[in-house]
Amino acid sequence: MARYQKTGTVDGYAALKAAARAAPGVHVSHTALPAKRVIECYKCGYTFQQHGKTTTTTCSKCRHILDLTDHTLERDGNETIQTCGTITIPDRVAINGGNLIGNDVRLDGTLRAGTIRALRRLELGPGASFPEHLVTARDLKILRGAVIVFEQPAEFRDVEIAGVMRGRLRASGTVTIHPGAEFAGELTTARLIVADGGGLNARVRVEVR
Amino acid sequence: MDNNNSVQSVIAGDVEIAGTIRSAGSVRIDGKLEGELHCAGDAVIGKSAVIKGNLAVNAVTVEGTINGNITAKDRIEMKSSARVTGDIKSKRLSVEDGVTFVGRSEVNPSTPPAAGAIPVVAAAAAAEASDKADAATVRPQFARR
Numbered sequence: 001m002a003r004y005q006k007t008g009t010v011d012g013y014a015a016l017k018a019a020a021r022a023a024p025g026v027h028v029s030h031t032a033l034p035a036k037r038v039i040e041c042y043k044c045g046y047t048f049q050q051h052g053k054t055t056t057t058t059c060s061k062c063r064h065i066l067d068l069t070d071h072t073l074e075r076d077g078n079e080t081i082q083t084c085g086t087i088t089i090p091d092r093v094a095i096n097g098g099n100l101i102g103n104d105v106r107l108d109g110t111l112r113a114g115t116i117r118a119l120r121r122l123e124l125g126p127g128a129s130f131p132e133h134l135v136t137a138r139d140l141k142i143l144r145g146a147v148i149v150f151e152q153p154a155e156f157r158d159v160e161i162a163g164v165m166r167g168r169l170r171a172s173g174t175v176t177i178h179p180g181a182e183f184a185g186e187l188t189t190a191r192l193i194v195a196d197g198g199g200l201n202a203r204v205r206v207e208v209r
Numbered sequence: 210m211d212n213n214n215s216v217q218s219v220i221a222g223d224v225e226i227a228g229t230i231r232s233a234g235s236v237r238i239d240g241k242l243e244g245e246l247h248c249a250g251d252a253v254i255g256k257s258a259v260i261k262g263n264l265a266v267n268a269v270t271v272e273g274t275i276n277g278n279i280t281a282k283d284r285i286e287m288k289s290s291a292r293v294t295g296d297i298k299s300k301r302l303s304v305e306d307g308v309t310f311v312g313r314s315e316v317n318p319s320t321p322p323a324a325g326a327i328p329v330v331a332a333a334a335a336a337e338a339s340d341k342a343d344a345a346t347v348r349p350q351f352a353r354r
Contacts, residue, residue, distance in 0.1 A: 182319075192308065193304055194302050196284075196302075197301065197318050199319060200314040201314060201315055201317065202313070203313050204311070206309060206311070207311065208309070
């Protein structure tokens, strides 16, 4: 007589365990769950999780249909893109207008006009050139080889520096300086990590408030 | 540097010193120091240590509290429990998450190291670059022929 076990929740794992019971000798240790993806709605800012791969979804809060695809700009343009994926502006590509909104944005080209808004992280490559007031992001990463000079005080949450950054930086989260990277100027942050080999020539204030 | 066996002088946690400490070897401080520390070797500032004064050392690992400037020839290492108020100057710096640091930092790891201190990898790369440079100077001579 088959052993009966009551299952409170029927999911993929419970189904596989049932299959293992039905076919003795088959060992099921764990199941592969579909990858979770955190999505931040570019209309209302609500953050939710999405399982599996899909090109569009609906915001759980504002019901707006969201684009989840990644975009790479291949030539100069002034189009407006709104996506929960990543927008990549490669080297030698110039943006002459339009608004780019993405969960993550990688800028390696030139921003002449228009705006860039990264809901999560903005990555600046070696070829990045932009007016500061046209770019907003929560987190910042300066890639290896990039030399970024901020004329105005810059504010972010987490900042990761793998290249060179100069200016006045205020970070509410963590500033990480990687080996071979350098920060020069004025730094105010809650948390600082400097890897051995990182350069820091600045007036520094690291305090958790 | 963390190894206590390699530390030559130890200022224990129940010791308070007012004055300047000069040491030719390495030092570990767990007590209180009101004054300067000049150390030709490495220094370890323990978690319970409180120092009011400047430090001039070869290398230092900070786990405690320092109110003063730190000048290190080689490196400054700040552990997560470190609290430093003052300016720091060194060739190399490593900072762990959780430190409190208010002051000016002057750390340039890209400054060329002193003679004899070139790491093996860098030396090999330099030799390779030198070979390439030699090859580059030879090539035009072939072209002339």
